[in-house]
Amino acid sequence: MNDGFGNLGDLFPVSEVKCRIKGCNNLLQISGEQTMQNIAHGHSAKPEQMCEDCYSLFLKLADMEVPCAKPGCNGVWTWNRFQQLEARVQGHEGNPPKRFCGKCYSAMQEIEEIERPCRIRGCKNTWVWTRRMQAEANGATPPARLCEDCFQTLKSLHDQELPCRIRGCQNKVLWNRYQQLEYLRSGKKLSHPPVRMCDSCRDKLRHLEPREEPCKIQGCEGKWVYSPYEQLEEQLRTPEGQEPATPTKMCAECYSFFTSAKDLSLSCKNRGCENKWLWTRSMQLGYRLRNKGGRPPARMCEQCSARLKELSDLQMPCQEKGCTRTWKYSAEEQLRDQLLNHRPPQHRCQSCQDFLSAHVPQEISCQRCGQIFSWSTQEQLQHALGIFDKPGLCADCNGQVLAEIRPPEAKPTPVEQKFSIHIPVGGRWNSEMLIRDWPPHVSKDSLQEMEEAEFRVVCIGDDMVHGNDDPHKAWPALLQARLQARYGRVAVLNAGIKACSTILGSVRFPRDVTPFAPHLLIFSFNFADVFFRRRSLPRTDEAMAERLAELAEDFQTFAAQLAELPPECKVLAWLPGPVFPQNDVNHSTWRENLDPDAWASRYYEACLRQSRRLCSEKGLTVHSAKTLFEAAGSESLKRWLSNWYLPNDIGAGNIANWLDAAIVTEKLLAGVRPEE
Numbered sequence: 001m002n003d004g005f006g007n008l009g010d011l012f013p014v015s016e017v018k019c020r021i022k023g024c025n026n027l028l029q030i031s032g033e034q035t036m037q038n039i040a041h042g043h044s045a046k047p048e049q050m051c052e053d054c055y056s057l058f059l060k061l062a063d064m065e066v067p068c069a070k071p072g073c074n075g076v077w078t079w080n081r082f083q084q085l086e087a088r089v090q091g092h093e094g095n096p097p098k099r100f101c102g103k104c105y106s107a108m109q110e111i112e113e114i115e116r117p118c119r120i121r122g123c124k125n126t127w128v129w130t131r132r133m134q135a136e137a138n139g140a141t142p143p144a145r146l147c148e149d150c151f152q153t154l155k156s157l158h159d160q161e162l163p164c165r166i167r168g169c170q171n172k173v174l175w176n177r178y179q180q181l182e183y184l185r186s187g188k189k190l191s192h193p194p195v196r197m198c199d200s201c202r203d204k205l206r207h208l209e210p211r212e213e214p215c216k217i218q219g220c221e222g223k224w225v226y227s228p229y230e231q232l233e234e235q236l237r238t239p240e241g242q243e244p245a246t247p248t249k250m251c252a253e254c255y256s257f258f259t260s261a262k263d264l265s266l267s268c269k270n271r272g273c274e275n276k277w278l279w280t281r282s283m284q285l286g287y288r289l290r291n292k293g294g295r296p297p298a299r300m301c302e303q304c305s306a307r308l309k310e311l312s313d314l315q316m317p318c319q320e321k322g323c324t325r326t327w328k329y330s331a332e333e334q335l336r337d338q339l340l341n342h343r344p345p346q347h348r349c350q351s352c353q354d355f356l357s358a359h360v361p362q363e364i365s366c367q368r369c370g371q372i373f374s375w376s377t378q379e380q381l382q383h384a385l386g387i388f389d390k391p392g393l394c395a396d397c398n399g400q401v402l403a404e405i406r407p408p409e410a411k412p413t414p415v416e417q418k419f420s421i422h423i424p425v426g427g428r429w430n431s432e433m434l435i436r437d438w439p440p441h442v443s444k445d446s447l448q449e450m451e452e453a454e455f456r457v458v459c460i461g462d463d464m465v466h467g468n469d470d471p472h473k474a475w476p477a478l479l480q481a482r483l484q485a486r487y488g489r490v491a492v493l494n495a496g497i498k499a500c501s502t503i504l505g506s507v508r509f510p511r512d513v514t515p516f517a518p519h520l521l522i523f524s525f526n527f528a529d530v531f532f533r534r535r536s537l538p539r540t541d542e543a544m545a546e547r548l549a550e551l552a553e554d555f556q557t558f559a560a561q562l563a564e565l566p567p568e569c570k571v572l573a574w575l576p577g578p579v580f581p582q583n584d585v586n587h588s589t590w591r592e593n594l595d596p597d598a599w600a601s602r603y604y605e606a607c608l609r610q611s612r613r614l615c616s617e618k619g620l621t622v623h624s625a626k627t628l629f630e631a632a633g634s635e636s637l638k639r640w641l642s643n644w645y646l647p648n649d650i651g652a653g654n655i656a657n658w659l660d661a662a663i664v665t666e667k668l669l670a671g672v673r674p675e676e
Helices: 032-040 052-060 081-089 102-109 131-137 148-156 177-185 199-206 228-237 252-260 281-290 302-310 331-339 350-358 377-384 395-405 444-452 475-487 502-512 526-531 541-562 598-617 625-631 634-639 649-666
Strands: 015-018 027-030 064-067 076-079 114-117 126-129 160-163 172-175 211-214 223-226 264-267 276-279 314-317 326-329 362-365 372-375 455-461 490-496 520-524 570-575 621-624
Touching (some): 102 131, 148 177, 455 475, 570 598, 570 649, 621 649, 625 649
Parallel strands (some): 455 490, 520 570
Antiparallel strands (some): 015 027, 064 076, 160 172, 211 223, 314 326
């Protein structure tokens, strides 16, 4: 039988079991025989036992009585030697744990655990206030604690240093991890930390108080509050040893108006000017305080202001005959009259005005009949100026005296009939602001010259005809001098108006041409036709073609009026000289031609070609100043111009010479022979 079974040692070999004391790593050897006995007695094959070291220490220990951990309790609990052995093995020798006595422990079991909110603001989690914690509190209020999630997050955070929020302060502010945790729970990110104030700035801020300061807008009586925060920033910006300056600010009312207001474009105050000036929010703010009605002020545009700076006050002669004093023609009045194409007005000097204001009409007794008659203040002024003697006779007696001394009437001698000019008052030109006044160079003297002349020449057109603001330097006046030297009594009328186009020339034809019955009419409107509306015209070939078609119709209207002139009147179409338009508004680079406006130049050339063709179709004589200018070469050409389009004195003289030669060559003054 022994041959079929092995030994017991083969069935239950020696095994190793870990010591039953927690913290002890020693091993016990269990023999096969002992294992078999344990199984026979119904125990585990590997019983829990102490190692030799723990067992020897266990025999040396004795149970201890330890005071109850609950505050105020005098009871004790037993710390047996097995528990002491485990504590020693785990390294807690001499430090008994805190436990309750039996009575307190039984009372603790009856307490229910409570969930309390997390102490971090913004966190909605809870932590458990256990029975033991409640028992140890002995009736005290629950403590403030973190939930588990916040506690774990807190361990991952570290205190940070942030810059002080006050501008100019170099100090740092400690942002501890508890504050960071609350910041996170409020839904914010640590990458965008809050702005905080350092302790030094906070101490300074406590000694500052808000104070009221006057509004910076002149005339405003409002106040604004200078906060302690702003005062502190100003102190930090101010160098040591200096007093901080108080900033200037608007009051709340002014600031509200300023933020809601908008810049406005208003018309220039000068009649005849179509430009605008910008009424900014800042200007409106100060103006509303001085003018409660809120009506915008009257101001000049930038262009008028620039022109005004070029003008200066003039001393004009008094209108009263015999007075040698003057009155001031201010630059503002000059600008206004220029915009309206008005001549300088006639005024009395201040002395004459004062004389009229200080005197009243006098009653004088006639030295002959005794009748009382009135001596007006105007007559008194003329007497004071030495123009008239003080009257001694009434009107009736004066008539009798004149009748007594009147010589016998002489037989009338035949006189040459004088040409009389009658300019119509009413007409379509009155509705056009640009041409409603006479041409600037037409005066009483020029009208008298036209009436006395044997041969009359009228020059009508735009800027190129108007020429120089001094009428004696414009080419029509120079042409008159040459024609007078050649033909005798010849008068040339300069009826040019700046920016006057062909269609406007047709409108003013009955006023500026027909009444003079000219022997020769010279006209030119090409410059105004092109450049008067150039800025508003789209820069396309289609728009150019449409505009040229309109100009062709305007020419037909003008030509119809030419046909109504007397048969002896000759007509000369004068095509103006070359121009150098630039892309900048002021054409400042015209002499070097650095930035030429190629489209405008092409438009101008097309207009000249069309005018030459239309005039040829009507059988009109055409004279091109452009061809003659360009024949002299570019350098000479630019020396003959005062700006990008207008001839200077030399250029005007050349134009007069060319036209004089053309009149002679083409025999444009019919029936006239040069004087010997």
